[in-house]
Each structure stands twice: as C-alpha cells, then as structure tokens.
Amino acid sequence: MLGVVGIHTGSELLSNPQANMHLFAVLEIVSRFSVPIFFFVSAFSLFRQYPLDGPFDAGRFYRRRFARVLLPYLVGSVLYMLHYSWLTADWSIWLPILVYQFFGFGMASYQLYFLVILLWFYLLMPLWRPLTRKILERPGLWLSLRFAGQIAFNYYSSYKLRPNFGLFYLDLLIQYRMSWWLAHYLFLFLFGAVFAVRYEEIMVWLRRRRELVTLFFFGSLGLLLAHYYYLLLARHYSLEQAVNIVHQLSPGGMLYTLAACLYLMLRFDGALPAPLQAVLNSVGRYSYGIFWIHTLFIHYYQQGLTALGWSMTVPVTVLFYTATVLSSIGAVRIGLAVRRHLFSQQKG
Numbered sequence: 544m545l546g547v548v549g550i551h552t553g554s555e556l557l558s559n560p561q562a563n564m565h566l567f568a569v570l571e572i573v574s575r576f577s578v579p580i581f582f583f584v585s586a587f588s589l590f591r592q593y594p595l596d597g598p599f600d601a602g603r604f605y606r607r608r609f610a611r612v613l614l615p616y617l618v619g620s621v622l623y624m625l626h627y628s629w630l631t632a633d634w635s636i637w638l639p640i641l642v643y644q645f646f647g648f649g650m651a652s653y654q655l656y657f658l659v660i661l662l663w664f665y666l667l668m669p670l671w672r673p674l675t676r677k678i679l680e681r682p683g684l685w686l687s688l689r690f691a692g693q694i695a696f697n698y699y700s701s702y703k704l705r706p707n708f709g710l711f712y713l714d715l716l717i718q719y720r721m722s723w724w725l726a727h728y729l730f731l732f733l734f735g736a737v738f739a740v741r742y743e744e745i746m747v748w749l750r751r752r753r754e755l756v757t758l759f760f761f762g763s764l765g766l767l768l769a770h771y772y773y774l775l776l777a778r779h780y781s782l783e784q785a786v787n788i789v790h791q792l793s794p795g796g797m798l799y800t801l802a803a804c805l806y807l808m809l810r811f812d813g814a815l816p817a818p819l820q821a822v823l824n825s826v827g828r829y830s831y832g833i834f835w836i837h838t839l840f841i842h843y844y845q846q847g848l849t850a851l852g853w854s855m856t857v858p859v860t861v862l863f864y865t866a867t868v869l870s871s872i873g874a875v876r877i878g879l880a881v882r883r884h885l886f887s888q889q890k891g
Contacts, residue, residue: 545826551654555841562782575789579796585735586734586736624651627651753809764802826868837871
C-alpha cells in the first residue's frame, strides 16, 4: 500500500516540468512491484484460508467476497462518480454506455481497476484450485513455463496489441485490457497459491539461499533502474514516456516483481525492528481503507498546492506523500471508530 501511494504521488510529481528524476525513480520504479504483488498476496491469503486438502464451500466463499469486495466496489464507484460530477458539473458520465465503462473497468477512480481484476480472480476460484493441484505435480517446470509465457504475453499486450479490429465492443475491451484482463497477473496469482500450499517447504529453500535471493532482488531492481535511466539520458525520453515503458508488466518489471515476492517473504520471515514493525502493522491494518481514500487526499492536496503556487519539489513531494499516508490512516481510524460507536448504539 505504501508503494501504491508512492506511484500515485509520482504521477502528481509530473506536474513539475523540472521534476527530480531520481525521486521519480523511487516513486515510480522502485515502487513498481507494489501493484502486481497484491495478486500474489491475495492468492497466498486465499489458499491459506481455503487449503487445497480441505473442503471448499463455493457459496460461502462468494457471499464473503460479495460483502467485502463487490458491494464496496459498486457503492464506492457510485460515490466517486458523484464526487466527480459534483466537482465538474459533468453528468455525462452517467450515460448508459459510460456507466458500463466506469463499472466494468474501474474508471470511477484510477485505483479501482485493481478490484475489477481481483473480482475476476475470485469469480474463477473453482478453476484455480484444480489448476494449482496440477502445477504442484511438477511445480518447478510448470511455474517456469508459466513465467516465461507471462513475460511473452505481457510484452505483446503492453507493446504490440492495439484496439483496431473495427468492432466497437471488442476494441473497447482491448483498449481497457489493463483494467480487467486477469491474464496479465495470472502467474503471480498461481505462484501465490503454490507458495501458500508449500509454504514451509519454500521458506526452508529461501532461508538456505538468503544471499542469492537478496542478490536477485537488488540485481533485478538495478536492471529496471538502468533501463529507466537509459531511456532518459541516452534516448532523451520524458519521465512519463520512460515510466510507460519501464512498468510492472514489462519483462524487467515482471522479473523485479518475482524477486520482490521472494525477497519480502524472506525479509518478513524474521523479527523486524520494533518501530518498523509498528509502522507496518498500522499500515497493514488500515490498508484496505487507505486504498479507498488516498486518491481523494491526493486530489485535494494537489488542489491546495496549486492554490498556494507551490510546485512538486523534492521536499514538497516528500511532505505530500507523508501527508497522504497519515491523513488516509487518520480518516480510516475515524471511520472505524464511528462505525464501532454506531454499532454499539444499535446493540444497546
């Protein structure tokens, strides 16, 4: 979640024509694993909660996902659309075809597409269980093939595929493919499932190769940053052009995300310094709420900076990021406190 806020802060940094390229690299390149790793974590959690060797109650599963994800997604999308129309007096987004796009592709706010993809993964949960069992017969082989295929697929989708088939709905689906096509993150989801099922075995393997895993993580990050700086300094790309090439679905981005999955699972395996543990626990506890609310704080803080005439310099950007995280946590805590109060009154 901290990385996601960083990526969205990096987008605001582009409002400064003289944006610091190194800070932008931290926000937009170093943090780049943070979106796809959510699918790894989601599958890991699901397959720990619903083990392969246990029963799977599909009805109960879908009811819980509806309550925790689908319903909030629908209500939250409506609220974000109302917020947009209230600010801009533009009510055209409520036309039927645009409503279809907003709800189908998570367009009500730029972070919501993640939930659309996640809902597709949830919907197909009965498929992932037998597929995971098949992978576990020869995990090294199947995961290697799946990863190679993922890189090839994502490369084609990111750099080659264009919505020019002449069919409106097909072109629309292709145009917004990054917002719903779960195939872009299929390897990470299946890898998270396998990791959950073989957790103890994989962690033993990682502990024995701690130095190699660390080298893999920082080496893949180094390659990603090298590509970024090459585009800027040798090819004279703009910051926005560079990050549109060096993104999470690029070959380097996929390699970096895989390395981050291994490295962070290993890093969090042992005891962390108490202050860091407290911070991460707090962010983790409120991360779902931060996901929902942080874009509103980004919007209004950016409006405030514009009114003050401040540009996104390095100190302002760091302050902007910190204020967004802390304000989001504060808002979520207040919301939860209000909900507890109302609930206690109803019980009374």
